[in-house]
Amino acid sequence: MASELQNLTEMTEKFSIDPVYETNWCDLSEKIKSKCIGKMEFNERLSLRCTAKAERSLVDSQKNEFNEGRFEGDDEKFSFFLNRNDDHKYSKRWMYINEAFELLKYIKKVGTFENLEISFSHPLTDRKHLMTETGLLTAKHVKFYHCNNDNMFAILRKMKDGVESIKIHLDRKDYDQLDCDEVLAIPQVQKVPNLHLQNYDQTDSLRKVAKMWIKKKAKIGTTFQLSVNEEGSFGEFTQHFSNRLVSCTDKTIRIRANKLDRHILLEHGPFSDQFCVIPQYFRMMVISAEMKESEYDDNREEWIGNMDPASDDDFRLPGFCYDDLYDEDYDDYYRAGYDSD
Amino acid sequence: MSSTEQGTSSAAPAEPTTAPESAAAPEVPESFYYVHGKDKVVHKVSAGALQHSALIHGMISNLGYTEEQAKANPFPFENIDGDILQMVVDWCNQHKGKPTPPEDTNLPKQKEKLFDLVLAVNYLEIKELLTYCCKQVAMMVKGKSPEEIREIWMIPTDAEDEAAEKEAKKRAGKEAAGETAAAAGDAK
Numbered sequence: 329m330a331s332e333l334q335n336l337t338e339m340t341e342k343f344s345i346d347p348v349y350e351t352n353w354c355d356l357s358e359k360i361k362s363k364c365i366g367k368m369e370f371n372e373r374l375s376l377r378c379t380a381k382a383e384r385s386l387v388d389s390q391k392n393e394f395n396e397g398r399f400e401g402d403d404e405k406f407s408f409f410l411n412r413n414d415d416h417k418y419s420k421r422w423m424y425i426n427e428a429f430e431l432l433k434y435i436k437k438v439g440t441f442e443n444l445e446i447s448f449s450h451p452l453t454d455r456k457h458l459m460t461e462t463g464l465l466t467a468k469h470v471k472f473y474h475c476n477n478d479n480m481f482a483i484l485r486k487m488k489d490g491v492e493s494i495k496i497h498l499d500r501k502d503y504d505q506l507d508c509d510e511v512l513a514i515p516q517v518q519k520v521p522n523l524h525l526q527n528y529d530q531t532d533s534l535r536k537v538a539k540m541w542i543k544k545k546a547k548i549g550t551t552f553q554l555s556v557n558e559e560g561s562f563g564e565f566t567q568h569f570s571n572r573l574v575s576c577t578d579k580t581i582r583i584r585a586n587k588l589d590r591h592i593l594l595e596h597g598p599f600s601d602q603f604c605v606i607p608q609y610f611r612m613m614v615i616s617a618e619m620k621e622s623e624y625d626d627n628r629e630e631w632i633g634n635m636d637p638a639s640d641d642d643f644r645l646p647g648f649c650y651d652d653l654y655d656e657d658y659d660d661y662y663r664a665g666y667d668s669d
Numbered sequence: 670m671s672s673t674e675q676g677t678s679s680a681a682p683a684e685p686t687t688a689p690e691s692a693a694a695p696e697v698p699e700s701f702y703y704v705h706g707k708d709k710v711v712h713k714v715s716a717g718a719l720q721h722s723a724l725i726h727g728m729i730s731n732l733g734y735t736e737e738q739a740k741a742n743p744f745p746f747e748n749i750d751g752d753i754l755q756m757v758v759d760w761c762n763q764h765k766g767k768p769t770p771p772e773d774t775n776l777p778k779q780k781e782k783l784f785d786l787v788l789a790v791n792y793l794e795i796k797e798l799l800t801y802c803c804k805q806v807a808m809m810v811k812g813k814s815p816e817e818i819r820e821i822w823m824i825p826t827d828a829e830d831e832a833a834e835k836e837a838k839k840r841a842g843k844e845a846a847g848e849t850a851a852a853a854g855d856a857k
Contacts, residue, residue: 353822
């Protein structure tokens with residue numbers, strides 16, 4: 329026992345750190361500093377990394393986890409909004425694109441996003457920054473809102489694997505320019521479990537996505553949601569896959585995939601009223617071949633509401649037509665939901 | 670709460686006050702240990718409270734000390750200031766056997782004490798308290814500019830760092846030259 333006690337005393341003495349007077353940040357080990365940096369918000373981290381080289385490398389060695397990130401820009405200004413949680417927000421606005429891209433480059437390096445929204449509505453003349461940058465963006469859910477198509481394609485190709493959903497909300501001015509084939513050729517889009525296309529204006533997307541799924545042997549649960557401002561998608565799909573048809577009603581079509589254990593189910597959403605048949609809402613899913621019709625999720629209003637929250641109330645308005653919404657006021661109203669802070 | 674005693678580690682500690690046990694529960698005597706910091710003030714702390722410290726818990730888990738042995742052999746933490754050790758002991762007692770809350774507002778706000786506390790807590794391996802302390806450190810620079818942070822935390826600029834490094838090299842070179850000359854003198 330005596331020797332044990334002796335060892336113990338020696339042990340505590342050996343562990344001892346030198347007496348420290350006027351202790352400060354520089355007295356902390358890199359490990360503790362890193363832990364403190366982990367508790368700092370983005371703005372403070374940016375400030376700390378400007379103090380000295382050693383602090384910069386410490387700050388840059390840590391990831392910033394953001395709940396939300398929003399990057400917006402037009403031909404005049406750029407703004408970034410980052411939100412770690414409700415209490416900690418960072419936002420910045422620039423007049424010069426190069427300054428904005430310097431920060432974007434840094435954010436790509438250190439940031440991971442739960443939800444990322446991109447809205448670069450004008451073609452970026454200096455898009456080389458996005459195209460040639462080797463860094464990848466890390467995000468779970470990505471949304472493109474009224475984003476220029478070329479900007480969107482460039483960013484999509486820069487997404488790191490692991491994206492769970494991609495939502496493309498097309499601008500009314502742009503939707504006839506989107507080439508579905510070009511979107512579906514992007515590997516990140518091919519792999520994503522949830523793809524959502526809103527305001528599309530052609531009838532080809534359902535069959536093209538289903539074709540891609542069949543070719544790529546998409547997993548059960550993979551989902552595509554669509555709101556389209558043109559009639560004919562349902563008929564085009566039925567015609568295209570007539571040789572694969574398992575069942576067909578006025579609301580659903582079920583087709584075989586190449587893998588025997590899975591089918592593709594397409595559901596047609598309801599129209600807002602008998603006079604207005606657009607937008608049309610669709611949900612398409614890869615399902616198990618074993619799934620019975622009684623097991624279909626029949627709550628269409630719910631999935632349409634989730635897809636397009638603005639549609640929820642609109643369905644209840646008599647004589648409502650979707651085109652009525654498309655004016656400046658609606659656009660301002662929609663954005664207000666995001667710009668409340 | 671802990672009892673503290675001025676003077677040497679061999680001073681007799683006060684008896685602990687314990688909450689009345691329920692009639693149904695069998696009474697398990699709680700064991701106590703003793704720690705002191707730089708000021709030699711001995712703190713009596715229950716094994717339950719010390720469980721927060723992975724370092725001390727690791728030390729005592731296989732000791733099987735009797736009360737007398739524990740009293741006679743307080744753990745010396747000469748590197749920790751007395752008031753800082755007191756803070757740590759108080760925190761361990763307050764959070765004995767309780768889930769730690771997400772925030773702790775009782776931590777010191779003064780820069781020097783907080784950094785000393787961080788070092789002590791890190792050394793004693795008290796994970797939850799270290800997390801609170803690091804958060805408090807981060808709060809110190811909330812909304813501050815790089816210049817303000819540099820001032821608050823006394824972070825030298827790169828130029829100052831380089832100058833200090835140069836100076837250190839110069840000094841080391843001089844010392845090495847001096848040692849070589851001395852060795853040559855000895856050889857003669």
